[in-house]
Amino acid sequence: MAAASDLTRTEVGLFERLRNNRNFLGLLFMLPAGVLLLVFLTYPLFLGVWLGLTDVKVGRPGRFIGLENYFWLFEDSVFWLSVFNTFLYTVVASIIKFVLGLWLAMILNNHIPFKAFIRAIVLMPFIVPTVLSALAFWWIYDSQDSVISWILIEMGLIDTTIDFLGQPNSARASVIAANIWRGIPFVAITLLAGLQTIPPSLHEAATIDGATDWQRFRHITFPLLTPIIAVVMTFSVLFTFTDFQLIWVMTRGGPINATHLMATLSYQRAIVGGSLGEGAAIATAMIPFLLSAILFSYFGLQRRKWQQGGRDD
Amino acid sequence: MADVEICDVRKSFGATEVLHGVSISIPDESFTVLVGPSGCGKSTLLRMIAGLEEITSGDIVIDDEIVNRVPPKQRDIAMVFQNYALYPHMKVFDNMAFSLKLAKIDQAAIDKAVHEAAAILNLEDYLDRYPRQLSGGQRQRVAMGRAIVRKPRVFLFDEPLSNLDAKLRVQMRTEIRELHQRLKSTSIYVTHDQIEAMTMADQIVVMRDGYIEQTGAPLDLYDYPNNVFVAGFIGSPAMNFIAGEVRHSDGRAEVVAGDGTVLGEVEANGAAAGRPVLYGMRPEHFVLAGENEGLPMDISVVEPTGAEILVVGRLGGCEVQIAFKERHDLRYGQRIHLKPRPGMAHLFDQETGEVLR
Structure with a gap:
């Protein structure tokens, strides 16, 4: 055995050691993202919650008033109407987006001519800035110059123009339709990606096992797609629940608050009306609903039992 | 139980012809192996027998019936895929029972058929597991179990052993052979491995570039190759x-x-x-x-x-x-x-x- 004193020991400096320390490097690289999250997400979130507990108005520093804003909102029928509208908007739009999106994804998953081109076109509504498409819909739904009314009149189906955004229920249906148009690409393209992860041999095996097209969808495609459906629908619900731009451009919550969502009502009370505290309270009231959607997806997203254990090949 | 006749079958993908008039006679209860290098058209031919690919010209006859236009489910065939193609969201039992359930067979008969097949393949302890929880060899057995519960007229195997490690491959080779001797169903087996072909087949069909190079019993091919390709392909180390x-x-x-x-x-x-x-x-x-x-x-x-x-x-x-x-x-x-x-x-x-x- 060689004597230990014969071996030379190379000393490295502190800087050199830090440069090779994985924990230190990890911390260093995480820092920028951490700062961004703190400044742009955590701080505004807590500021919003705090504002909801005060009576701050534009130009006047408020004071802490506890849950007074919430007691006040509890009595406010417009607030409850906006909650109802938000749920109606989210549930109806999400269900239709899911059904149409899945249908579109299945069509695009087949061998069709000009596949890449058609897929690109499907993405269009998603690429156009929301405000721009909202403006286009606003025009389409115009009470005098609506292209839909014009076509229907030319076809002889109706006599007078339809006042799409002037009546509560038709306004609700109209904004929901616009939201669906805008949301379908996200659902369709994501589900298409999911469909493409299903090996064709499973369909071939099912065909040989005697499954019809519907049975293949029911027993193979749909169950294998459920994990991705959970992801895409969670996001879709979150986007729809917090939607602001479409409504604000098209109706500003009207007529008679029939299309006010919680997000638009919050903006109207806080920024337009100047009651920052009250607006913040409305926005904070969305948190429990969003949280439950996230929890729902958290459990929905957990790997299914059949996905657990073993190797992936 | 059926014999299969393949008469001058051609297959084109677009302008490219990949099978140039192939004729094979597969006797009832025989084990026929289609062997050749990749791209020789053997898998395409198997998929045509299964009904997964259309036939460009020629006839495929199962039991004196031309099946060219018969959909796969009515051909009464079963296929074992290279990647097993097990349904990942179904337990082993349901994987094996799937075709019987679709055929609306009553539950007692399904239970009986699945347990019988599981007994043959030593899978009784795994019926409650998901495919992901099984080893490669076990998955391979489930894929075969799914095929045998239906008692089909013809078994098709598409390179079923190529995802297994060398030792398991030798073991499964023997198991498939034993299974065939027990069930006696006409089997058509595709592989690129000439040793698999030699050890398992009653009849070997050597294919290359969409043509049949030679058809015959394993030792006939070994002893009397018709051409340089067959001579070099059959036997290891090569001639x-x-x-x-x-x-x-x-x-x-x-x-x-x-x-x-x-x-x-x-x-x-x-x-x-x-x-x-x-x-x-x-x-x-x-x-x-x-x-x-x-x-x-x-x-x-x-x-x-x-x-x-x-x-x-x-x-x-x-x-x-x-x-x-x-x-x-x-x-x-x-x-x-x-x-x-x-x-x-x-x-x-x-x-x-x-x-x-």
């Missing part, structure tokens, strides 16, 4: 080919290699003098000879495998492999002398590759 020409002297025909080495006497009557030929000799058909009687070879590599010793070197200007069953003490750089076993040589036409008999 050696030495380029040379036939010379007639004193009414005897001899093959002389390119560098002038006289390889030996041949019986080929058809081999005209001066004709360029390939002299084919299997590695195990050489014996060590004394210094003055054999063909000289300088050893470049020695590979002992235990059961035999593989020696690589140059003979007659070509690289050859020799397999000795005996444990000769051989090393790199040594010069040895070899004698081909009489009557074991194969002669092929150098241009056409056809055998000269």
Whole structure:
């Protein structure tokens, strides 16, 4: 055995050691993202919650008033109407987006001519800035110059123009339709990606096992797609629940608050009306609903039992 | 139980023809292996028998019925896929029961059929597991179980063992063979592995580039290959080919290699003098000879495998492999002398590759 004193020991400096320390490097690289999250997400979130507990108005520093804003909102029928509208908007739009999106994804998953081109076109509504498409819909739904009314009149189906955004229920249906148009690409393209992860041999095996097209969808495609459906629908619900731009451009919550969502009502009370505290309270009231959607997806997203254990090949 | 007749079947993808008129006769209860290098059209042919690919022209006949336009579910066939194609979201039981459930068979009969199949394949302890929780060999058995519960007329296997490790492959080979001997269903098996073909088949169909090169029993193909391709494809290590020409002297025909080495006497009557030929000799058909009687070879590599010793070197200007069953003490750089076993040589036409008999 060689004597230990014969071996030379190379000393490295502190800087050199830090440069090779994985924990230190990890911390260093995480820092920028951490700062961004703190400044742009955590701080505004807590500021919003705090504002909801005060009576701050534009130009006047408020004071802490506890849950007074919430007691006040509890009595406010417009607030409850906006909650109802938000749920109606989210549930109806999400269900239709899911059904149409899945249908579109299945069509695009087949061998069709000009596949890449058609897929690109499907993405269009998603690429156009929301405000721009909202403006286009606003025009389409115009009470005098609506292209839909014009076509229907030319076809002889109706006599007078339809006042799409002037009546509560038709306004609700109209904004929901616009939201669906805008949301379908996200659902369709994501589900298409999911469909493409299903090996064709499973369909071939099912065909040989005697499954019809519907049975293949029911027993193979749909169950294998459920994990991705959970992801895409969670996001879709979150986007729809917090939607602001479409409504604000098209109706500003009207007529008679029939299309006010919680997000638009919050903006109207806080920024337009100047009651920052009250607006913040409305926005904070969305948190429990969003949280439950996230929890729902958290459990929905957990790997299914059949996905657990073993190797992936 | 059925015989399968494939009559002049062609297949084109667009303008590219991948099968150029293939005819095979597969007798009832036989185990037929389609073997060939990748891209030879063997899997396409199997998928056409299954009904997963359309037939461009020709007929596929199962039990005297032309099935060209019969959808897969009505052909009464079962297929085992290369990647097993097990339904990942169903337990083993449901994977095996799926086809029976679709056929609306009553639950008691399904239970019975699945448990019977599971007993045959040693899967009874795993019926409650998901495919992901199984090993490769177990998944392979489930895929076979899914096929046998239906008692189909024809079994199709599409390279079922290529995802398994070498040891398991040998074991499953035997299991599939045993299963066939027990169930006696007509089986068509696709592989690129000639050893699988040799060990499992009653009948081997060697394919290349959309043509059938030769059809026959395993040992017939080994002993009497029709052409250079079959001769080189069947057998491991592969047959050696030495380029040379036939010379007639004193009414005897001899093959002389390119560098002038006289390889030996041949019986080929058809081999005209001066004709360029390939002299084919299997590695195990050489014996060590004394210094003055054999063909000289300088050893470049020695590979002992235990059961035999593989020696690589140059003979007659070509690289050859020799397999000795005996444990000769051989090393790199040594010069040895070899004698081909009489009557074991194969002669092929150098241009056409056809055998000269």
